[in-house]
Amino acid sequence: MFYYFAYGSCMCPVDLKRSLGEKTHIYAIGPATLKGYRLGFYSYSPLRNSGVLDVVPDETASVEGVLYMLPKRLSQALDRREGVSENWYRHERISVHSRERIYKGVRTYVVVNKLTTEMPPNDWYFDVVLRGAVTCGLSEQYCWQLFNRMYQLQRQLVINN
Numbered sequence: 001m002f003y004y005f006a007y008g009s010c011m012c013p014v015d016l017k018r019s020l021g022e023k024t025h026i027y028a029i030g031p032a033t034l035k036g037y038r039l040g041f042y043s044y045s046p047l048r049n050s051g052v053l054d055v056v057p058d059e060t061a062s063v064e065g066v067l068y069m070l071p072k073r074l075s076q077a078l079d080r081r082e083g084v085s086e087n088w089y090r091h092e093r094i095s096v097h098s099r100e101r102i103y104k105g106v107r108t109y110v111v112v113n114k115l116t117t118e119m120p121p122n123d124w125y126f127d128v129v130l131r132g133a134v135t136c137g138l139s140e141q142y143c144w145q146l147f148n149r150m151y152q153l154q155r156q157l158v159i160n161n
Contacts (some may be wrong), residue, residue: 002072003106005032005096007039007065008053009125010081011132019081020074031137032067032098034108039063039146041121041153042114043088051119051153053129054111055092064142066132067098067106082109120153 010016013025038061041051055063070078082089089109096103121129129150133143 001069002075003029003103004068004070004078005034005065005094005106005108006068006132007034007055007063007108009128009132010078011066011136011138012128013132013135015128015132020077022074024068024070024074027068027070028136029067029069030098031139032065032096032103034063034065034094034096037061037063037094039149040114041118043111044115044119045125048122048125050122050125052121052125054114055108056110056114064133064138065096065108066136066138067096067103084109087112118153120156121150126150126154 004010006016013023013028016024034055036057036059037055038058040054040056042054042056043052044050045052079085084090088111090112092108092110094106094108096106130143130147133146138146
């Protein structure tokens with residue numbers, strides 16, 4: 001088994017199941033917080049035709065997400081989903097807080113070659129991320145912040161075009 005912190009579309013168990021080939025909600029420990037990072041849309045997915053999430057070090061911020069304890073047999077499929085062999089994302093070992101406990105050595109993924117400006121999410125990615133956040137019990141305040149951030153990026157794109 002290994003711990004995995006999801007902060008983007010992998011928060012949604014339905015979307016994660018699509019990639020990993022089996023139900024993942026049974027492996028969810030619950031909401032978790034990553035301190036010292038912030039979210040950013042510093043990558044573009046041609047497959048999804050969308051800006052996609054990344055975490056960026058920021059001592060003043062924190063990121064909410066979902067902590068999973070996944071079987072090792074799912075590790076390669078998760079790496080494929082995140083494009084590790086294509087050098088799109090890479091593993092990063094972090095510590096997260098969940099249910100009044102600190103989990104160390106948790107795997108998450110960070111973008112290798114970050115864009116210089118954020119790329120807005122498309123409506124599909126927007127919905128998957130928000131559905132995962134709400135379904136997995138992230139705080140209401142954080143869900144609203146996430147919604148507003150994605151909405152503002154989309155509006156910026158419309159205004160600039």
